[in-house]
Amino acid sequence: MSHSDGARPPKRTRAEVENESDLDSVSQRQGNEDSAQSGVKRDEEFWFHDGSVVIRAGETAFRLFKGLLAAQSPVLHDLFSAPNFAPDEHIDGVPVVRVFDAPEDWRYLLRILVPKGEMIMLETIRSLKDFPLVSALMRLAHKYQIGSLEQRAIEALKRMYPNTFESFVQVQSEVYPADANNTRQLASNPPVLATYAISATNLARLTNTTSVLPAALYHCVCLGGAVVRGLVREGGPVEFLSEADLAICINATSLLTCASAEYVDSMQCSLSYTCGTPRVCGLIWNEKMKKLKEEWQLRLGSHALRGSAHDYRELCTSCLVLAQKRDLEERRQVWQRLPKLLDIAHVVGPWPVKKRL
Ligand SMILES: [Zn+2]
Structure with a gap:
Protein backbone atom coordinates (compact mmCIF):
# COMPACT_ATOMS: atom_id res chain seq x y z
CA MET A 1 0.00 0.00 0.00
CA ASP A 101 -21.51 0.42 11.52
CA ALA A 102 -19.56 -2.80 11.96
CA PRO A 103 -16.70 -3.03 9.42
CA GLU A 104 -17.81 -6.62 8.72
CA ASP A 105 -21.22 -5.32 7.67
CA TRP A 106 -19.60 -2.88 5.25
CA ARG A 107 -17.44 -5.60 3.76
CA TYR A 108 -20.57 -7.65 3.04
CA LEU A 109 -22.22 -4.59 1.49
CA LEU A 110 -19.24 -3.75 -0.67
CA ARG A 111 -19.07 -7.28 -2.04
CA ILE A 112 -22.46 -6.49 -3.58
CA LEU A 113 -21.95 -2.82 -4.52
CA VAL A 114 -18.37 -3.16 -5.76
CA PRO A 115 -18.04 -6.82 -6.79
CA LYS A 116 -14.45 -7.86 -7.36
CA GLY A 117 -14.80 -11.57 -7.82
CA GLU A 118 -17.67 -13.98 -8.03
CA MET A 119 -21.06 -12.27 -7.95
CA ILE A 120 -23.14 -13.06 -4.88
CA MET A 121 -26.53 -14.30 -5.99
CA LEU A 122 -28.89 -13.33 -3.19
CA GLU A 123 -31.76 -15.00 -5.03
CA THR A 124 -30.28 -18.45 -4.48
CA ILE A 125 -29.55 -18.03 -0.78
CA ARG A 126 -31.65 -20.31 1.37
CA SER A 127 -29.37 -21.65 4.05
CA LEU A 128 -29.19 -20.05 7.47
CA LYS A 129 -25.42 -20.22 7.33
CA ASP A 130 -25.62 -17.16 5.06
CA PHE A 131 -27.60 -15.25 7.67
CA PRO A 132 -24.72 -12.89 8.62
CA LEU A 133 -24.51 -11.75 4.99
CA VAL A 134 -28.25 -11.26 4.62
CA SER A 135 -28.64 -9.44 7.93
CA ALA A 136 -25.71 -7.08 7.20
CA LEU A 137 -27.19 -6.24 3.79
CA MET A 138 -30.61 -5.62 5.26
CA ARG A 139 -29.31 -3.35 8.00
CA LEU A 140 -27.12 -1.24 5.73
CA ALA A 141 -29.40 -1.25 2.67
CA HIS A 142 -32.19 -0.01 4.92
CA LYS A 143 -30.04 2.66 6.54
CA TYR A 144 -28.48 3.93 3.28
CA GLN A 145 -31.72 3.51 1.31
CA ILE A 146 -30.40 1.06 -1.26
CA GLY A 147 -33.95 0.01 -2.07
CA SER A 148 -33.51 -2.83 -4.52
CA LEU A 149 -30.82 -4.47 -2.40
CA GLU A 150 -32.96 -4.17 0.74
CA GLN A 151 -35.81 -5.88 -1.08
CA ARG A 152 -33.59 -8.75 -2.27
CA ALA A 153 -32.23 -9.23 1.25
CA ILE A 154 -35.78 -9.23 2.65
CA GLU A 155 -36.73 -11.98 0.19
CA ALA A 156 -33.74 -14.04 1.37
CA LEU A 157 -34.77 -13.52 5.01
CA LYS A 158 -38.28 -14.68 4.14
CA ARG A 159 -36.87 -17.92 2.76
CA MET A 160 -34.98 -18.49 6.02
CA TYR A 161 -37.98 -17.69 8.23
CA PRO A 162 -40.83 -18.64 5.90
CA ASN A 163 -44.57 -18.35 6.40
CA THR A 164 -45.56 -21.69 4.89
CA PHE A 165 -45.39 -24.91 6.84
CA GLU A 166 -43.66 -26.86 4.08
CA SER A 167 -40.79 -24.38 3.83
CA PHE A 168 -40.58 -24.12 7.60
CA VAL A 169 -40.14 -27.89 7.96
CA GLN A 170 -37.32 -27.77 5.44
CA VAL A 171 -35.46 -25.02 7.31
CA GLN A 172 -36.24 -26.61 10.68
CA SER A 173 -33.95 -29.58 10.10
CA GLU A 174 -31.06 -27.16 9.71
CA VAL A 175 -31.87 -25.21 12.86
CA TYR A 176 -32.37 -28.19 15.12
CA PRO A 177 -30.34 -31.18 13.99
CA ALA A 178 -31.56 -34.55 15.27
CA ASP A 179 -28.79 -34.73 17.87
CA ALA A 180 -29.96 -31.64 19.77
CA ASN A 181 -31.81 -33.55 22.43
CA ASN A 182 -33.44 -31.41 25.01
CA THR A 183 -34.15 -27.95 26.27
CA ARG A 184 -31.45 -28.01 28.92
CA GLN A 185 -28.79 -28.74 26.34
CA LEU A 186 -30.24 -26.16 23.99
CA ALA A 187 -30.42 -23.51 26.72
CA SER A 188 -26.82 -23.96 27.77
CA ASN A 189 -25.50 -24.32 24.25
CA PRO A 190 -28.09 -23.25 21.70
CA PRO A 191 -27.39 -24.03 18.06
CA VAL A 192 -25.86 -20.87 16.68
CA LEU A 193 -28.35 -20.88 13.84
CA ALA A 194 -31.25 -20.66 16.26
CA THR A 195 -29.73 -17.61 17.89
CA TYR A 196 -30.10 -15.75 14.58
CA ALA A 197 -33.80 -15.67 15.36
CA ILE A 198 -33.17 -12.67 17.63
CA SER A 199 -31.63 -10.72 14.78
CA ALA A 200 -34.28 -11.95 12.32
CA THR A 201 -37.00 -10.66 14.63
CA ASN A 202 -35.33 -7.26 14.91
CA LEU A 203 -34.82 -7.03 11.13
CA ALA A 204 -38.46 -7.95 10.57
CA ARG A 205 -39.49 -5.14 12.92
CA LEU A 206 -37.06 -2.68 11.31
CA THR A 207 -38.30 -3.31 7.78
CA ASN A 208 -41.90 -4.14 8.70
CA THR A 209 -41.54 -7.61 7.18
CA THR A 210 -44.21 -9.08 9.39
CA SER A 211 -44.55 -12.47 7.66
CA VAL A 212 -41.15 -13.37 9.12
CA LEU A 213 -42.23 -12.75 12.73
CA PRO A 214 -44.04 -16.02 13.57
CA ALA A 215 -41.14 -18.30 12.55
CA ALA A 216 -38.51 -15.95 14.00
CA LEU A 217 -40.29 -15.45 17.33
CA TYR A 218 -41.03 -19.17 17.55
CA HIS A 219 -37.30 -19.89 17.34
CA CYS A 220 -36.69 -17.18 19.96
CA VAL A 221 -39.10 -19.04 22.28
CA CYS A 222 -37.18 -22.25 21.57
CA LEU A 223 -34.02 -20.63 22.91
CA GLY A 224 -35.54 -20.69 26.39
CA GLY A 225 -33.59 -18.62 28.88
CA ALA A 226 -30.73 -18.15 26.40
CA VAL A 227 -32.86 -15.60 24.56
CA VAL A 228 -32.01 -12.96 27.19
CA ARG A 229 -28.30 -13.32 26.49
CA GLY A 230 -28.82 -11.92 23.01
CA LEU A 231 -26.87 -12.56 19.84
CA VAL A 232 -23.17 -11.74 19.66
CA ARG A 233 -22.74 -10.31 16.18
CA GLU A 234 -19.52 -10.49 14.19
CA GLY A 235 -17.73 -7.18 14.82
CA GLY A 236 -20.89 -5.55 16.13
CA PRO A 237 -22.62 -5.03 19.44
CA VAL A 238 -24.59 -7.77 21.21
CA GLU A 239 -28.07 -7.72 19.79
CA PHE A 240 -31.08 -8.19 22.07
CA LEU A 241 -34.80 -8.60 21.53
CA SER A 242 -36.91 -5.57 22.37
CA GLU A 243 -38.77 -5.75 25.70
CA ALA A 244 -42.04 -6.10 23.81
CA ASP A 245 -40.79 -9.11 21.83
CA LEU A 246 -39.28 -10.65 24.94
CA ALA A 247 -42.70 -10.39 26.58
CA ILE A 248 -44.23 -12.11 23.54
CA CYS A 249 -41.78 -15.02 23.97
CA ILE A 250 -42.50 -15.38 27.69
CA ASN A 251 -46.26 -15.25 27.19
CA ALA A 252 -46.16 -17.76 24.33
CA THR A 253 -44.12 -20.34 26.20
CA SER A 254 -47.06 -21.72 28.20
CA LEU A 255 -49.34 -21.83 25.16
CA LEU A 256 -46.73 -23.66 23.14
CA THR A 257 -46.29 -26.05 26.07
CA CYS A 258 -49.98 -26.92 25.78
CA ALA A 259 -49.57 -27.38 22.05
CA SER A 260 -46.66 -29.72 22.72
CA ALA A 261 -48.71 -31.78 25.16
CA GLU A 262 -51.48 -32.08 22.56
CA TYR A 263 -48.92 -33.22 20.03
CA VAL A 264 -47.60 -35.95 22.35
CA ASP A 265 -51.18 -37.13 23.03
CA SER A 266 -51.91 -37.33 19.34
CA MET A 267 -48.89 -39.53 18.76
CA GLN A 268 -50.18 -42.33 21.04
CA CYS A 269 -49.79 -45.79 19.54
CA SER A 270 -52.41 -46.76 16.99
CA LEU A 271 -51.20 -49.21 14.42
CA SER A 272 -51.99 -49.21 10.74
CA TYR A 273 -54.90 -51.46 9.64
CA THR A 274 -52.57 -53.06 7.15
CA CYS A 275 -49.77 -53.73 9.67
CA GLY A 276 -48.46 -57.29 9.28
CA THR A 277 -46.48 -57.25 12.54
CA PRO A 278 -48.76 -55.59 15.11
CA ARG A 279 -47.04 -57.12 18.12
CA VAL A 280 -43.59 -55.89 17.11
CA CYS A 281 -44.83 -52.49 15.93
CA GLY A 282 -46.87 -52.05 19.13
CA LEU A 283 -43.79 -52.66 21.30
CA ILE A 284 -41.66 -50.29 19.23
CA TRP A 285 -44.32 -47.58 19.13
CA ASN A 286 -44.89 -47.71 22.91
CA GLU A 287 -41.18 -47.61 23.53
CA LYS A 288 -40.85 -44.52 21.29
CA MET A 289 -43.76 -42.86 23.07
CA LYS A 290 -42.10 -43.38 26.43
CA LYS A 291 -38.93 -41.78 25.13
CA LEU A 292 -40.88 -38.95 23.52
CA LYS A 293 -42.65 -38.12 26.79
CA GLU A 294 -39.40 -38.10 28.73
CA GLU A 295 -37.70 -35.90 26.14
CA TRP A 296 -40.58 -33.53 25.68
CA GLN A 297 -40.92 -32.98 29.40
CA LEU A 298 -37.39 -31.61 29.24
CA ARG A 299 -38.16 -29.59 26.18
CA LEU A 300 -40.98 -27.81 27.98
CA GLY A 301 -43.36 -26.77 25.26
CA SER A 302 -41.23 -24.68 23.11
CA HIS A 303 -40.63 -27.42 20.60
CA ALA A 304 -44.20 -27.89 19.54
CA LEU A 305 -43.23 -27.66 15.88
CA ARG A 306 -40.18 -29.86 16.01
CA GLY A 307 -41.85 -33.22 15.49
CA SER A 308 -40.60 -36.73 16.17
CA ALA A 309 -41.13 -38.66 12.95
CA HIS A 310 -37.44 -39.49 12.74
CA ASP A 311 -37.88 -41.65 15.91
CA TYR A 312 -40.24 -44.14 14.29
CA ARG A 313 -38.05 -45.59 11.60
CA GLU A 314 -38.05 -49.11 13.08
CA LEU A 315 -41.80 -49.54 12.50
CA CYS A 316 -43.12 -51.52 9.53
CA THR A 317 -43.66 -49.43 6.43
CA SER A 318 -47.43 -49.06 6.89
CA CYS A 319 -47.12 -47.97 10.53
CA LEU A 320 -44.22 -45.65 9.70
CA VAL A 321 -46.29 -43.92 7.01
CA LEU A 322 -49.12 -43.55 9.52
CA ALA A 323 -46.82 -42.08 12.21
CA GLN A 324 -45.17 -39.69 9.79
CA LYS A 325 -48.51 -38.51 8.42
CA ARG A 326 -49.87 -37.90 11.89
CA ASP A 327 -46.68 -36.12 12.98
CA LEU A 328 -46.92 -33.82 9.98
CA GLU A 329 -50.62 -33.09 10.42
CA GLU A 330 -50.32 -32.32 14.11
CA ARG A 331 -47.44 -29.94 13.53
CA ARG A 332 -49.32 -28.31 10.68
CA GLN A 333 -52.16 -27.59 13.12
CA VAL A 334 -49.74 -25.91 15.53
CA TRP A 335 -48.27 -23.96 12.62
CA GLN A 336 -51.68 -22.68 11.59
CA ARG A 337 -52.29 -21.41 15.13
CA LEU A 338 -48.79 -19.98 15.51
CA PRO A 339 -49.57 -16.24 15.00
CA LYS A 340 -52.40 -16.57 17.55
CA LEU A 341 -50.27 -18.51 20.03
CA LEU A 342 -47.70 -15.73 19.81
CA ASP A 343 -50.47 -13.11 20.03
CA ILE A 344 -49.26 -11.37 16.87
CA ALA A 345 -52.05 -12.39 14.48
CA HIS A 346 -53.18 -8.75 14.22
CA VAL A 347 -49.66 -7.72 13.15
CA VAL A 348 -48.96 -10.60 10.78
CA GLY A 349 -52.17 -10.35 8.77
CA PRO A 350 -53.36 -13.24 6.59
CA TRP A 351 -51.55 -16.46 7.37
CA PRO A 352 -51.36 -18.96 4.50
CA VAL A 353 -53.32 -22.08 5.38
CA LYS A 354 -53.01 -25.18 3.26
CA LYS A 355 -55.81 -27.69 3.25
CA ARG A 356 -55.18 -31.06 4.80
CA LEU A 357 -53.94 -33.58 2.29
ZN1 LIG B 1 -46.71 -52.06 11.71
Missing part, protein backbone atom coordinates in the same frame (compact mmCIF):
# COMPACT_ATOMS: atom_id res chain seq x y z
CA SER A 2 1.45 3.30 -0.98
CA HIS A 3 1.06 6.30 1.25
CA SER A 4 2.04 8.68 -1.48
CA ASP A 5 -0.78 8.41 -3.97
CA GLY A 6 -2.70 11.65 -3.88
CA ALA A 7 -1.26 14.86 -2.52
CA ARG A 8 -2.46 16.11 0.78
CA PRO A 9 -4.75 19.11 0.28
CA PRO A 10 -4.43 22.30 2.27
CA LYS A 11 -6.04 22.26 5.67
CA ARG A 12 -9.74 22.88 5.51
CA THR A 13 -12.05 24.54 7.93
CA ARG A 14 -14.04 22.29 10.18
CA ALA A 15 -16.90 20.68 8.29
CA GLU A 16 -20.26 21.36 9.84
CA VAL A 17 -22.21 18.49 8.41
CA GLU A 18 -24.52 18.19 11.40
CA ASN A 19 -26.74 20.88 9.89
CA GLU A 20 -26.46 19.55 6.40
CA SER A 21 -27.37 15.95 6.93
CA ASP A 22 -30.11 14.26 8.86
CA LEU A 23 -28.02 11.15 9.31
CA ASP A 24 -27.62 10.30 12.95
CA SER A 25 -24.78 7.94 12.51
CA VAL A 26 -22.73 9.20 9.62
CA SER A 27 -20.41 12.04 10.35
CA GLN A 28 -17.29 13.66 9.19
CA ARG A 29 -14.70 13.58 11.86
CA GLN A 30 -13.72 16.68 13.71
CA GLY A 31 -10.03 17.39 14.05
CA ASN A 32 -7.18 17.76 11.66
CA GLU A 33 -4.98 14.75 12.10
CA ASP A 34 -4.24 12.42 9.24
CA SER A 35 -5.62 8.98 10.02
CA ALA A 36 -2.46 7.40 8.71
CA GLN A 37 -1.01 8.31 12.08
CA SER A 38 -3.88 7.09 14.22
CA GLY A 39 -3.71 3.32 13.73
CA VAL A 40 -6.53 3.02 11.21
CA LYS A 41 -6.27 -0.20 9.19
CA ARG A 42 -6.62 -0.09 5.43
CA ASP A 43 -8.97 -2.86 4.40
CA GLU A 44 -7.18 -5.47 2.33
CA GLU A 45 -10.20 -6.29 0.21
CA PHE A 46 -11.53 -2.81 -0.49
CA TRP A 47 -8.73 -0.31 -0.84
CA PHE A 48 -8.58 1.19 -4.31
CA HIS A 49 -5.51 3.38 -4.79
CA ASP A 50 -7.38 5.77 -7.06
CA GLY A 51 -10.48 5.84 -4.87
CA SER A 52 -11.95 9.26 -4.10
CA VAL A 53 -13.37 8.75 -0.63
CA VAL A 54 -12.50 6.72 2.45
CA ILE A 55 -15.30 5.18 4.46
CA ARG A 56 -14.14 4.50 7.99
CA ALA A 57 -16.01 1.98 10.14
CA GLY A 58 -14.38 1.58 13.54
CA GLU A 59 -10.67 1.29 12.88
CA THR A 60 -11.14 -0.13 9.38
CA ALA A 61 -10.87 2.13 6.34
CA PHE A 62 -12.26 1.34 2.87
CA ARG A 63 -11.01 3.48 -0.03
CA LEU A 64 -13.77 3.66 -2.59
CA PHE A 65 -15.29 5.73 -5.37
CA LYS A 66 -17.73 8.48 -4.44
CA GLY A 67 -19.63 8.35 -7.71
CA LEU A 68 -20.13 4.60 -7.59
CA LEU A 69 -21.50 4.71 -4.03
CA ALA A 70 -23.59 7.83 -4.63
CA ALA A 71 -25.23 6.24 -7.67
CA GLN A 72 -26.49 3.39 -5.52
CA SER A 73 -27.41 5.14 -2.27
CA PRO A 74 -29.36 8.41 -2.11
CA VAL A 75 -28.16 8.85 1.47
CA LEU A 76 -24.51 8.71 0.46
CA HIS A 77 -25.30 10.82 -2.62
CA ASP A 78 -26.71 13.59 -0.42
CA LEU A 79 -23.81 13.34 1.97
CA PHE A 80 -21.14 13.57 -0.74
CA SER A 81 -22.88 16.38 -2.59
CA ALA A 82 -23.61 18.54 0.46
CA PRO A 83 -22.25 22.05 -0.27
CA ASN A 84 -19.78 21.91 2.56
CA PHE A 85 -18.68 18.31 2.19
CA ALA A 86 -15.16 18.82 3.44
CA PRO A 87 -14.19 16.34 6.11
CA ASP A 88 -11.31 17.28 8.37
CA GLU A 89 -9.93 13.79 8.42
CA HIS A 90 -7.87 12.55 5.48
CA ILE A 91 -5.86 9.54 4.49
CA ASP A 92 -3.37 10.15 1.67
CA GLY A 93 -5.24 13.36 0.99
CA VAL A 94 -8.54 11.56 0.47
CA PRO A 95 -11.48 12.70 2.62
CA VAL A 96 -12.61 10.28 5.32
CA VAL A 97 -16.28 9.73 6.15
CA ARG A 98 -16.95 8.00 9.42
CA VAL A 99 -19.81 5.55 9.70
CA PHE A 100 -20.91 3.89 12.90
